[in-house]
Amino acid sequence: MARYTGPTSKIARRFGEPIFGPDKALQKKAYPPGFHGKNKRRRKVSEYGTQLAEKQKAKFTYGLLERQFHNLFLTASRKKGVTGEILLQLLEARLDNVVYRLGIAPTRAAARQLVSHCHIVVNGNVVNIPSYTLKPSDLVGVREKSKSLVAIADSLQGVRPGRYSWLEWDGAAMVGKFLNFPERADIPENIKEQLIVELYSK
Structure with missing residues (x-):
């Protein structure tokens, strides 16, 4: 299956977090990537944009593509309990x-x-x-x-x-x-899983 093989530092800078591990690029350039760098005027992110970014961050963190991630979400939604927490538990497993x-x-x-x-x-x-x-x-x-x-x-x-x-x-x-399966409080990843649930529930 295809995998993302591009520059990891650029992705980490997009989310402002070292999702692929320690990264010196985040210290040198603590702003999102782009042609105009930190001087670029950025629009306010919509609610949908925030939810989408959280899903993308989770996908890149665990190394899944869209279909695989969506199928895992469907599996989590069919189980009893909090869907977002179950999704992270399945990712951790x-x-x-x-x-x-x-x-x-x-x-x-x-x-x-x-x-x-x-x-x-x-x-x-x-x-x-x-x-x-x-x-x-x-x-x-x-x-x-x-x-x-x-x-x-x-x-x-x-x-x-x-x-x-x-x-x-x-x-x-x-x-x-x-x-x-780990409790949500024990999983160290900085992911707001409720935003992912809201995105897929639309």
Whole structure:
């Protein structure tokens, strides 16, 4: 499936947040991108524009395209509970996101590549589908043949155990456990999910 491969700094500057990780460009140019730079007179954003921007930010943050994101929203809307919170929980339960959260990869894009190249196992079986949705108690680990990869070893050096309450990590075995779907207060992403719900509800 197609993926956004353009400049990430430009996208981060558009939203004014380091959605792809630490970015020096945000410090040097703390204003949206554009030909006229910070001197450009910008129109007041409409309610629809605000909602659309929030959806776009969520899509770029988790690395989904429009159809995939919309289908995930439809799944969330069919479940009992607060739709916006369930949407974020489903995003957090994606295999590529969990690989990133566990520290096996430094970014979600890198995590997606590891999954696609069959370096990740779920409950002992190789899974090469980044959008695979994990269930509570699922075990996510590095394939035995891939444990010596330099990229994985370098990424795991900065792992801080217990960083996320819904995940467990066994550094010796290179295996993590998806304990449960996280509560909204525990998800660190700065996303106003209610705006996304309002946009899709129109």
